[in-house]
Amino acid sequence: MKCFSRYLPYIFRPPNTILSCSCHTEADIISTVEFNHTGELLATGDKGGRVVIFQREQESKNQPHRRGEYNVYSTFQSHEPEFDYLKSLEIEEKINKIRWLPQQNAAYFLLSTNDKTVKLWKVSERDKRPEGYNLKDEDGRLRDPSMITMLRVPVLRPMDLMVEATPRRVFANAHTYHINSISVNSDYETYMSADDLRINLWNFEITNQSFNIVDIKPANMEELTEVITAAEFHPHHCNTFVYSSSKGTIRLCDMRASALCDRHSKFFEEPEDPSNRSFFSEIISSISDVKFSHSGRYIMTRDYLTVKVWDLNMENRPIETYQVHDYLRSKLCSLYENDCIFDKFECVWNGSDSVIMTGSYNNFFRMFDRNTKRDVTLEASRENSKPRAILKPRKVCVGGKRRKDEISVDSLDFSKKILHTAWHPSENIIAVAATNNLYIFQDKVN
Amino acid sequence: MGEEEGLHQTQLLDTMFVRGLKRKCFDGEEDIEGTLAGFKVIPSYNLQRQSLLDMSLVKLQLCHMLVEPNLCRSVLIANTVRQIQEEMTQDGTWQMINTQSAGQTSLDRLVSTDILCRSSKEQAEGKLVPVYSTFTKDCEGTQSQDNSEIMSTVTSPQVPRNLQSNMWEMENPQENRGNFQKSLDQIFETLENKSPNTVEDLFSEVDNSYYDLDTVLTGMMSNTKMGHCDLETFPSQTSANSNSNCKSDLNELDHIVEILVES
Numbered sequence: 134m135k136c137f138s139r140y141l142p143y144i145f146r147p148p149n150t151i152l153s154c155s156c157h158t159e160a161d162i163i164s165t166v167e168f169n170h171t172g173e174l175l176a177t178g179d180k181g182g183r184v185v186i187f188q189r190e191q192e193s194k195n196q197p198h199r200r201g202e203y204n205v206y207s208t209f210q211s212h213e214p215e216f217d218y219l220k221s222l223e224i225e226e227k228i229n230k231i232r233w234l235p236q237q238n239a240a241y242f243l244l245s246t247n248d249k250t251v252k253l254w255k256v257s258e259r260d261k262r263p264e265g266y267n268l269k270d271e272d273g274r275l276r277d278p279s280m281i282t283m284l285r286v287p288v289l290r291p292m293d294l295m296v297e298a299t300p301r302r303v304f305a306n307a308h309t310y311h312i313n314s315i316s317v318n319s320d321y322e323t324y325m326s327a328d329d330l331r332i333n334l335w336n337f338e339i340t341n342q343s344f345n346i347v348d349i350k351p352a353n354m355e356e357l358t359e360v361i362t363a364a365e366f367h368p369h370h371c372n373t374f375v376y377s378s379s380k381g382t383i384r385l386c387d388m389r390a391s392a393l394c395d396r397h398s399k400f401f402e403e404p405e406d407p408s409n410r411s412f413f414s415e416i417i418s419s420i421s422d423v424k425f426s427h428s429g430r431y432i433m434t435r436d437y438l439t440v441k442v443w444d445l446n447m448e449n450r451p452i453e454t455y456q457v458h459d460y461l462r463s464k465l466c467s468l469y470e471n472d473c474i475f476d477k478f479e480c481v482w483n484g485s486d487s488v489i490m491t492g493s494y495n496n497f498f499r500m501f502d503r504n505t506k507r508d509v510t511l512e513a514s515r516e517n518s519k520p521r522a523i524l525k526p527r528k529v530c531v532g533g534k535r536r537k538d539e540i541s542v543d544s545l546d547f548s549k550k551i552l553h554t555a556w557h558p559s560e561n562i563i564a565v566a567a568t569n570n571l572y573i574f575q576d577k578v579n
Numbered sequence: 580m581g582e583e584e585g586l587h588q589t590q591l592l593d594t595m596f597v598r599g600l601k602r603k604c605f606d607g608e609e610d611i612e613g614t615l616a617g618f619k620v621i622p623s624y625n626l627q628r629q630s631l632l633d634m635s636l637v638k639l640q641l642c643h644m645l646v647e648p649n650l651c652r653s654v655l656i657a658n659t660v661r662q663i664q665e666e667m668t669q670d671g672t673w674q675m676i677n678t679q680s681a682g683q684t685s686l687d688r689l690v691s692t693d694i695l696c697r698s699s700k701e702q703a704e705g706k707l708v709p710v711y712s713t714f715t716k717d718c719e720g721t722q723s724q725d726n727s728e729i730m731s732t733v734t735s736p737q738v739p740r741n742l743q744s745n746m747w748e749m750e751n752p753q754e755n756r757g758n759f760q761k762s763l764d765q766i767f768e769t770l771e772n773k774s775p776n777t778v779e780d781l782f783s784e785v786d787n788s789y790y791d792l793d794t795v796l797t798g799m800m801s802n803t804k805m806g807h808c809d810l811e812t813f814p815s816q817t818s819a820n821s822n823s824n825c826k827s828d829l830n831e832l833d834h835i836v837e838i839l840v841e842s
Contacts, residue, residue, distance in 0.1 A: 222646045310650055329650040358658055360651045379651050412631060412662055416655045466627070470634060475652045 163566035165553055169233035169241065172557040175203055175564055176243060177571055178228025182212035184245055184298070186256060187573075203573055207256055209298035212247040224249050230315050232324070234337075242301070244324060248311040251326050253302035253337065261289040307333050307343045314364045320371040327364035327376060330357075334388075346394050347376060347386065362477075363423045373398075375425070375432055381418030383434060383443065401432070401443050403450045413465040413474065421477040426486040427558075433489055435480040438462060440491050440501065455501040455508065458493045460531045460542045473547050484559045492551030495540070496567045497527060513551060513565045513572040524574065625672070632663045 160181030168175050175187040188206035215224040227247055234242040240257035265287045269275050310328035317324045325334050325346065332347035347364075351357050364376035372388045384397035405414065417437040424433045431452075432443045438459060441451035457478075461468060468474040473494075480491040492498045493510070501508045510527045530539035553566040561576035638656050642648040 220646060311647075357654055358661075360654050362651060379655055412628070412659055415658055415662070419651070419655060466631065469631075472638075472652075475649070475655070 161569040166555040167231045176231045180227045182226030184211045207296040211245045251304040255301045260294045264290045316366045318366045329360040368429045377420035377423040379419040401448045422479040481556045495545040496549040498551045513567045635660045
């Protein structure tokens with residue numbers, strides 16, 4: 134297992150908040166975290182509709198220990214609260230997902246979505262500005278033509294670096310239900326957006342129409358027993374995508390088969406263990422996140438208590454199942470009562486698909502090494518971690534005698550949950566969102 | 580009185596889910612358990628199932644007050660309710676309600692999200708009426724006198740506030756479904772600042788619930804299975820109040836049982 138030190142003393146605070154513990158507003162709660170394809174940038178979205186982008190600093194020879202620290206690069210308001218007058222309904226500005234597009238020129242592009250609207254943002258740098266136009270002055274006002282007596286050649290003058298975020302496309306009015314996933318296709322020309330009952334396919338250039346590729350809405354909504362919880366494109370095959378459901382199943386669809394992918398190509402489902410059956414069986418088997426491995430060979434799913442790895446070639450059961458916090462199995466009734474059982478934990482792969490990571494309660498997050506089958510529980514907290522200190526594995530005590538450094542199940546804080554994490558695409562750098570704090574950890578440097 | 584009433588109901592609803600209390604309350608009354616020992620009371624499972632069902636119904640109701648609820652969450656809760664219903668149907672707990680009330684379809688519809696979505700009073704009342712009428716029929720004959728007797732002894736000395744809490748406590752699972760719906764309506768009514776029930780309404784409702792308790796206990800004598808689950812759910816209702824109150828209620832139950840045993 135890799136040893137992660139708290140190398141970066143970085144605790145992200147959105148602007149305009151006081152830098153003191155536990156002082157934050159609802160709007161500051163981080164709702165999504167995502168590295169771009171090179172790992173140079175890291176974007177977070179929050180409940181207040183803001184997107185904050187961090188950029189990794191270039192390595193400097195004077196301070197080798199400060200290898201690649203992430204600093205704020207750009208902050209912008211991606212979504213504003215809206216009101217649907219037709220339904221008399223407020224549309225939250227909360228950013229549900231961010232997905233980066235592969236970089237093709239100097240600018241960066243990302244998709245961000247709230248419950249209803251997906252936006253394509255361009256993030257670009259400007260360090261020069263043009264000067265000496267003939268028809269307008271330095272402030273951009275038109276000059277009186279009678280005053281123009283000579284022609285001059287405009288020149289570019291260097292200026293302080295400015296990072297601009299501009300909305301390039303707005304993909305609206307295609308979702309009746311709440312968008313839970315967006316995924317960029319490997320053809321880089323299309324992407325999909327999934328809500329509770331439908332999945333739409335978009336072209337990046339076309340905002341006024343999308344193709345409905347999955348629709349599970351029953352004619353009679355009273356018969357509704359299943360919803361779509363997450364969806365993702367295959368990393369290499371642009372015709373293939375998967376979506377997960379609240380019944381704990383995953384469907385793999387091939388867009389070449391038909392325009393509307395009503396019939397799946399593959400159906401992944403694990404038979405229920407009768408010994409573990411309870412009224413909560415369905416709720417805890419509901420899949421909160423689905424992710425293809427970088428290789429495209431496996432899919433990982435997260436349900437309430439476990440993470441599972443499925444081989445695309447085996448539909449009847451997962452090849453690996455990891456218990457995230459099995460000690461909660463006896464507490465399901467209380468977790469149902471306080472609604473925690475509906476928390477949507479996400480999961481991520483490391484760059485080589487050998488380690489998986491997912492969140493838990495009490496600001497704990499878990500890592501599972503698929504090769505050695507070892508696992509570790511780590512904690513993201515300001516108190517426990519000094520800069521450059523090595524994160525100490527935590528242990529939850531299940532019954533019996535509690536050792537000094539263990540925490541008992543009953544003293545776990547269920548309001549501190551780690552739902553969103555991200556793993557650098559090639560290095561052992563992870564980003565962990567704990568309520569309104571973003572922790573960036575890096576593996577130990579000699 | 581309206582506000583007070585609303586407050587009181589919400590508090591009751593809160594305490595209703597405190598399972599620890601129920602147990603404690605029930606265990607403290609060994610004599611009751613002894614009296615009814617013939618019916619093999621196994622409270623924990625059915626009690627928990629009942630409280631889970633109640634909890635789920637409250638969650639669903641709250642879901643459907645929103646214009647756009649979290650669909651995944653409401654679907655999962657609705658499925659849980661269906662599952663509980665299925666199990667209750669299998670072990671006869673649900674069946675009992677269906678067979679006794681002429682409106683089988685209305686009870687089936689109860690779990691369909693359609694009805695759970697709406698907090699409409701008509702639906703709840705529409706369901707309650709047939710239940711009561713069939714019960715009345717069942718109780719005709721020898722027991723009817725006892726019924727009226729019990730009713731009078733129980734209801735007369737109480738002050739309205741207590742009556743109302745008793746209405747919650749003494750309701751039995753057979754009418755639980757209906758009453759639950761009804762009580763939710765009342766909660767939402769107060770939430771929506773609609774006009775609260777009058778004292779007369781309260782009295783009439785108390786009468787109904789006591790009447791029902793009688794019929795349940797009568798039914799219990801003829802059908803052990805039915806009886807056993809009634810009694811299991813019974814303490815869940817009593818728990819809502821303070822210990823002393825609970826005790827007096829249980830004494831009353833004792834009294835009722837005595838009468839029934841004698842008859």
